[in-house]
Amino acid sequence: MAKNIQSLERAAAMLRLLAGGERRLGLSDIASSLGLAKGTAHGILRTLQHEGFVEQDAASGRYQLGAELLRLGNSYLDVHELRARALVWTDDLARSSGESTHLGVLHQQGVLIVHHVFRPDDSRQVLEVGAMQPLHSTALGKVLSAYDPVAHTEALEAERQPFTPRTVTDAQEFEAMLDLIRARGWAADVEETWEGVAAVAAPIHDRRRMPVGAVAVTGAVERVCADGELRPELIAAVRDCARAVSRDLGAGRF
Amino acid sequence: MTDAHTTGPFIAAIDQGTTSSRCIVFDKDGRIVSVDQKEHEQIFPKPGWVEHNATEIWENVQEVVAGAIVKAGITAADVKAIGITNQRETTLLWDKNTGEPVHNALVWQDTRTDALCKELGRNVGQDRFRRETGLPLASYFAGPKVRWLLDNVEGLRERAERGDILFGTMDSWVIWNLTGGTDGGVHVTDVTNASRTLLMNLHEMQWDERILHSMEIPAAVLPEIRSSAEVYGNAKGGVLDGVPVASALGDQQAALFGQTCFSEGEAKSTYGTGTFMLMNTGETPVNSYNGLLTTVGYRIGDQKPVYALEGSIAVTGSLVQWMRDQMGLIKSAAEIETLALSVEDNGGAYFVPAFSGLFAPYWRSDARGVIAGLTRYVTKAHIARAVLEATAWQTREITDAMTKDSGVELTALKVDGGMTSNNLLMQTLADFLDAPVVRPMVAETTCLGAAYAAGLAVGFWPDTDALRANWRRAAEWTPRMDADTRDREYKSWLKAVERTMGWIEDEE
Numbered sequence: 154m155a156k157n158i159q160s161l162e163r164a165a166a167m168l169r170l171l172a173g174g175e176r177r178l179g180l181s182d183i184a185s186s187l188g189l190a191k192g193t194a195h196g197i198l199r200t201l202q203h204e205g206f207v208e209q210d211a212a213s214g215r216y217q218l219g220a221e222l223l224r225l226g227n228s229y230l231d232v233h234e235l236r237a238r239a240l241v242w243t244d245d246l247a248r249s250s251g252e253s254t255h256l257g258v259l260h261q262q263g264v265l266i267v268h269h270v271f272r273p274d275d276s277r278q279v280l281e282v283g284a285m286q287p288l289h290s291t292a293l294g295k296v297l298s299a300y301d302p303v304a305h306t307e308a309l310e311a312e313r314q315p316f317t318p319r320t321v322t323d324a325q326e327f328e329a330m331l332d333l334i335r336a337r338g339w340a341a342d343v344e345e346t347w348e349g350v351a352a353v354a355a356p357i358h359d360r361r362r363m364p365v366g367a368v369a370v371t372g373a374v375e376r377v378c379a380d381g382e383l384r385p386e387l388i389a390a391v392r393d394c395a396r397a398v399s400r401d402l403g404a405g406r407f
Numbered sequence: 408m409t410d411a412h413t414t415g416p417f418i419a420a421i422d423q424g425t426t427s428s429r430c431i432v433f434d435k436d437g438r439i440v441s442v443d444q445k446e447h448e449q450i451f452p453k454p455g456w457v458e459h460n461a462t463e464i465w466e467n468v469q470e471v472v473a474g475a476i477v478k479a480g481i482t483a484a485d486v487k488a489i490g491i492t493n494q495r496e497t498t499l500l501w502d503k504n505t506g507e508p509v510h511n512a513l514v515w516q517d518t519r520t521d522a523l524c525k526e527l528g529r530n531v532g533q534d535r536f537r538r539e540t541g542l543p544l545a546s547y548f549a550g551p552k553v554r555w556l557l558d559n560v561e562g563l564r565e566r567a568e569r570g571d572i573l574f575g576t577m578d579s580w581v582i583w584n585l586t587g588g589t590d591g592g593v594h595v596t597d598v599t600n601a602s603r604t605l606l607m608n609l610h611e612m613q614w615d616e617r618i619l620h621s622m623e624i625p626a627a628v629l630p631e632i633r634s635s636a637e638v639y640g641n642a643k644g645g646v647l648d649g650v651p652v653a654s655a656l657g658d659q660q661a662a663l664f665g666q667t668c669f670s671e672g673e674a675k676s677t678y679g680t681g682t683f684m685l686m687n688t689g690e691t692p693v694n695s696y697n698g699l700l701t702t703v704g705y706r707i708g709d710q711k712p713v714y715a716l717e718g719s720i721a722v723t724g725s726l727v728q729w730m731r732d733q734m735g736l737i738k739s740a741a742e743i744e745t746l747a748l749s750v751e752d753n754g755g756a757y758f759v760p761a762f763s764g765l766f767a768p769y770w771r772s773d774a775r776g777v778i779a780g781l782t783r784y785v786t787k788a789h790i791a792r793a794v795l796e797a798t799a800w801q802t803r804e805i806t807d808a809m810t811k812d813s814g815v816e817l818t819a820l821k822v823d824g825g826m827t828s829n830n831l832l833m834q835t836l837a838d839f840l841d842a843p844v845v846r847p848m849v850a851e852t853t854c855l856g857a858a859y860a861a862g863l864a865v866g867f868w869p870d871t872d873a874l875r876a877n878w879r880r881a882a883e884w885t886p887r888m889d890a891d892t893r894d895r896e897y898k899s900w901l902k903a904v905e906r907t908m909g910w911i912e913d914e915e
Contacts, residue, residue: 233741237828244848244881248438268830273848273879280882282830 163189164197168206168218177215230365230402232258235357236268238401243270243368246394250387252372253278254394256357257286257293258365259304262311264294272372287346289313289327290320292354293367295340299331300356300364319345339392340367341383344374351377353388355395360403368395415485418867419475419647420858421468423493423577424658425514428467430475431854432486435867437877439851440481443474450511455518458511461499464577465584473646483647488638489585490654490861492661492853493577496603498552500563500628501580503573506589510560512577513552520551527551527622536618541602541609541692541701543770549576550605554622567628574628576600578655585652587643595639596630597655598712602703607632609692609701612712634706635660636860654860656705658853659683662823663715664705665856666847667878669871672815675852676802678826680728682720684802686809686817687713697808698768707863707871716812718767718805722760723798724826729760730794736787744831746791754789755780757903758797765907768808775910779903795832799839800900806840819843823852838888839897848879 166187171178178186184194198216201207205221236256243254247270256268264286271278288294288308297304313322321327334340343351354369370377370391377387417440422429429444445467450458476482496515501508513519524544528535533543542548553574557564566572575583578600583592601607601614606624608615614629633639638651656664659677663685666675671689676682685704692701692714704715722729724740731737737746757779759765764772778790806817819842826832827846837844849855862868 231739231742231745233744233829234739236830237741237825240828241850244850245439247881248436248848248879270848270881271879271883273881275880278880278883280884 160197163187163193164201167194167197167201168222171207171216171218177210177213177217179213179215183216230359232265232267232366235366235398235402239268239357239368239398242394242397242401243268246368246370246390247271247273250370250372250390252370252377252387255281255293255369255371257291257297257354257367257369259288259297259301259307260285262307263288264291264297264367267366287314287316289322290316290342290346291369292340292342292352292371293369295330295334295342296354296356296367296369297364299334299340305331316346317344317348319343321345339388343378343383349374351383353377353383353391355392357395357402358399365402368398415481416487416867417479417481417485418488418490418858418862419472419486419650420490420492420854420861421472421581422658422661422854422857423464423468423491423581425494425497425516428464428471429854430468430471431851431858432475432479432481433855433858437849437855437859437874439849441475441478442851443471443478445471445474449514453519455521457514457517459497459514461501461508461512461580464512465580468581468584469645476646483642483650486647486650487867488651488653488861488865489642489647490656490854490857490859491578491581491652492656492658492857493581493600495576495600495657495659496547496549496552497577498549498556498574499577499580500553500556500560500567500572500574502566502571503594504571504589506584509563509566509572510556512580513556515547517552518546520546520555523551523555536605536615536621538694539608539610539615539618540605541694542605543700544605548603548605549574550618550622550624553604553624553628557624564625568625570627572628573630574624575630576603576657578657579630582639582652582655585642585645585647586640590643592643593640594630595633595655597633597635598703598706599635599657599660600655601632603657609703609714612703612706634708634710634712635664636705636707636864638864651861651865653862653864654857656857656860659685659717660703660705660715661854661856661860662852663687663856664859665849665852665854666821666823667859667871667875668704668821669713669875672813672818673821674806674809674817675821675823677852678723678798678822678824678832680723680725682723682798682802682824684718684720684805684809685715686717686813686815688716688813688815689713693813695808695812697811698766698770699805699808699812705860707860716809718808720798720801720805721766722762723801724824726758726760726794726797727826729762730791736791741828743791743794744829746788747795747831750786750788750792752789753780753792753796754785755782756785756789756793757900758790758793759900759903759907760794760797761907765904767805769904769908771908773909773911774907777903777907779906780899795829795835796839796896796900798826798832799835800897802836803839803897806842817842819845821845821847823847823850833882833884834887837884837886839893841886841888841890841893843886844884845880846882848881 257264298308352371674686676684706712761774
């Protein structure tokens, strides 16, 4: 039999022990059940506690399974949950920016639009929920590529089609752009996907700081930009919105 | 919401709701500046009885008003008016000399007056007062609750006849306290709240003496009926000392107002635990022969009152909760959409959630819930789809009843409430109604309606056109279903509805 890592085997045994009983267990119960010295058992428990797999009751000092285990089994954030949480904030973003807002998540090789708020000007607009956007050229796609490793791989491996003369297609240039996005915390698309259209996007994180989606403001380039630059108040509004949704999903302040 | 759009002045709206009290501060564009909210205790003394502690509610109202003002970083000088909206029909009697409630408030859901309502119907039945009030004799409404308190709280009837006792729905209680309470508080209610008492004559907008006599309610306890948008008095004490109290609207009417449904034929539907749909029917009260309620929509100052037809669906969001909590088929309410989207259609299954009978337009208390059309093919995803379709079909039944009663075809439905985040449901609604479904940009239409009415009363907004200009479309779903499919599906739904009836054989 191949040699396994003993401390991992012991940790797994501990988790099974805690999962089996209904009550919380004390250190000596755990140590004696598994035939371990108290010091060894304590070291493993402390590590598991640090990772969130085990919790210690403050009053009794006994151990129980931690919330992180539940999250592991339930790690996928439902996009409809994301939309429900984002509703108020994306409405407010559309209202304050005067432009349409979109919420996007990674889906296969692109960005799936899961929520869309109309530009508040009473013009005829069509709901774009369910539409797909490219990863490498849109503000939403670039944010996802910068923060989500899976999206990053998809964007790098795909053929980066030039939609306009401004689309970044070169791999090195693309990577440099993602570095800048990570450094600044937001992404832009100024006529890189559609002529005449500009967008700003920022990442949404869940409680484990995992990137789960992105929010963007999109509008005519002459309104989104002023004097050739993106309007700073739009960037601030998009980032505020992304932070507010992240907070609602349980992410800490950052 | 911290951006710098918030330059005054502002309107503060108080929403005294069933589970919590809230205060929202709005700016001139109708945007939310700050919110504060506090829940209060739900008291269940017996099965079917639901009460609130009115003293706790008044304390919470003061707290959330202070909270919202502080969060907005403003003072009373920045606030031009206070608007009130409230849970409807919840009934309170209090001593005007001490300001003490004589009993907990009886909440609208409380069914203790069921037997009394049957008794009051005499040989006529539940429509005895419908011509005058627009309502059936049912335990929701305030009048029978007042009678129950007078009959069951010792010595209360004598005190009431002596003129020491005041009656009010929660609007009256909040306004009386805001304007000074025992120190000169004004005792008023608005036409929308009065229209839910079973005591007001809809045509005259006055308490109906014959009904008061039948229900044995002394006129001395009644508040003065005023319009929904006028200055009732000024706040006395508290953080908003001196600010005019300038509107009151029942919550569903406030949502109609907040959705700016100011023209005949405009309708809104609020999708929460249950669903309430109101349609503006203009300056005439429309009698319903299809199980709807006739109610007052609003009245602005001394303008003519505007009436509405109302249809309610008992089980909508609560059916999704039931799928989550009782069936365990989903982990969160939002997941119903994910599950439903995993299949193309309902697989032949229809779910009629007549958990406590069928409401509008059928009113059959002998009905119980049914899932019809089951075959081996049907999966939980098809059931999830049927759950969402149930809400859409029930809305269709109400709009059909409204069209029959009013003769006005629905051109578009304005929606609000938590379930509007469900994209599949909104698309299904548009498909089943064969009309566009529109979501406005401010989801808090109830508070917004109270703020709008108060702002109109003090000239903060010049007229309803200015409010319409504030309304913003956040999303619109257009019908995509072909007529044949819609008709076939509707027929199947109606067959399923038929199968719910007559399940309970004896009402006792």
